[in-house]
Amino acid sequence: MSGSGTYLYAVTRPLAGSSLDGVRGIGGEPVRTVDAGEVACVVSTVGLDEFGEEPLQRNLEDLAWLERVAREHDAVVQALADRTTVVPLRLGAVYVDDDSAAARVAQLRTAALATLDVLDGREEWGVKVYAVEPPVQNGTAPADRPSSGLDYLRRRRGELERKAVDAQALARDADAVFEDLRTVAVLARRHRPQDPALSGVKQPMLLNAAFLVGRDGRPEFHHAVDLLAQSRPDGAVVLTGPWPPYSFATLDDP
Amino acid sequence: MTGIAPRNESDGLADVLERVLDKGLVIAGDIQVNLLDIELLTIKIRLLVASVDKAKQMGIDWWEHDPSLSSSERNLAAENERLRRRLGELHAAPEAEA
Numbered sequence: 197m198s199g200s201g202t203y204l205y206a207v208t209r210p211l212a213g214s215s216l217d218g219v220r221g222i223g224g225e226p227v228r229t230v231d232a233g234e235v236a237c238v239v240s241t242v243g244l245d246e247f248g249e250e251p252l253q254r255n256l257e258d259l260a261w262l263e264r265v266a267r268e269h270d271a272v273v274q275a276l277a278d279r280t281t282v283v284p285l286r287l288g289a290v291y292v293d294d295d296s297a298a299a300r301v302a303q304l305r306t307a308a309l310a311t312l313d314v315l316d317g318r319e320e321w322g323v324k325v326y327a328v329e330p331p332v333q334n335g336t337a338p339a340d341r342p343s344s345g346l347d348y349l350r351r352r353r354g355e356l357e358r359k360a361v362d363a364q365a366l367a368r369d370a371d372a373v374f375e376d377l378r379t380v381a382v383l384a385r386r387h388r389p390q391d392p393a394l395s396g397v398k399q400p401m402l403l404n405a406a407f408l409v410g411r412d413g414r415p416e417f418h419h420a421v422d423l424l425a426q427s428r429p430d431g432a433v434v435l436t437g438p439w440p441p442y443s444f445a446t447l448d449d450p
Numbered sequence: 451m452t453g454i455a456p457r458n459e460s461d462g463l464a465d466v467l468e469r470v471l472d473k474g475l476v477i478a479g480d481i482q483v484n485l486l487d488i489e490l491l492t493i494k495i496r497l498l499v500a501s502v503d504k505a506k507q508m509g510i511d512w513w514e515h516d517p518s519l520s521s522s523e524r525n526l527a528a529e530n531e532r533l534r535r536r537l538g539e540l541h542a543a544p545e546a547e548a
Contacts, residue, residue, distance in 0.1 A: 249481050266470045286474035290481035394464045442469035
């Protein structure tokens with residue numbers, strides 16, 4: 197049951213091995229490259245007691261384990277993205293040895309090179325839009341207290357009806373933000389909104405999008421996000437990044 | 451107003467997990483795990499189970515828990531919730547008799 201395997205973090209163009217000096221992967225293991233023809237596999241050694249089929253399946257259900265490994269995986273990908281163009285892999289690609297990883301990646305090298313061409317000089321930015329309520333208007337100032345329970349209920353119903361209309365308007369607004377920003381990005385993707393329990397933000401997420409932006413286009417993109425944020429309540433528009441291009445790491449339809 | 455100086459949220463666990471588990475290139479490994487099934491589902495469930503009451507509030511009536519509402523207004527809301535229930539009972543009663 198013991199033994200070791202090769203964990204694949206990313207595919208890049210051939211890299212000088214020395215450029216990865218000091219980069220540590222999962223469990224603190226040194227990160228190295230394995231030649232796969234015109235592309236390189238970025239890998240490290242992992243123990244099969246943790247990454248074998250059965251233990252891995254079990255570990256993926258363990259949030260503490262998952263968080264540690266996800267951060268270690270991401271740290272390697274980030275370190276690579278600082279040095280070169282990178283196609284990040286999803287967590288969990290484990291091979292019996294380096295040769296097996298190289299053989300698998302070599303089969304895909306033509307597509308991988310095409311993706312690397314698309315990703316060259318570009319970075320990923322995340323934009324989220326939350327349903328943040330605008331500040332209370334004067335008409336409904338707290339000083340204006342309900343005169344009775346019935347009055348309160350009447351107001352409450354009106355408020356709920358307005359909320360329903362607002363929800364539609366907010367959804368349309370999120371669409372508008374996405375369409376606006378895709379015009380200043382190379383590629384754009386909409387992801388599922390994150391669950392409030394996972395995002396840690398109580399307001400519902402209306403838009404969870406990723407944009408691939410050229411490094412030289414960063415100011416223009418940020419400016420566009422800024423304009424959208426300024427015309428909305430504080431905290432409604434959140435920008436994250438730059439990320440390695442996880443959302444654009446695809447071989448079929450880059 | 452605040453503008454949005456690019457806030458690097460890459461420390462956020464949700465964002466890291468989302469990208470590393472749900473995005474990123476999938477190349478079949480020799481060790482087969484069913485990552486696609488996992489997506490973020492099990493994590494969500496875990497967190498939801500851990501804070502189901504909180505999630506309920508957030509999902510159903512998040513607007514009622516605006517911190518800007520004073521506690522006296524919250525009491526008012528509770529009082530009126532009781533009134534609303536009482537009204538419902540009163541409305542239901544004649545129908546039951548008819």
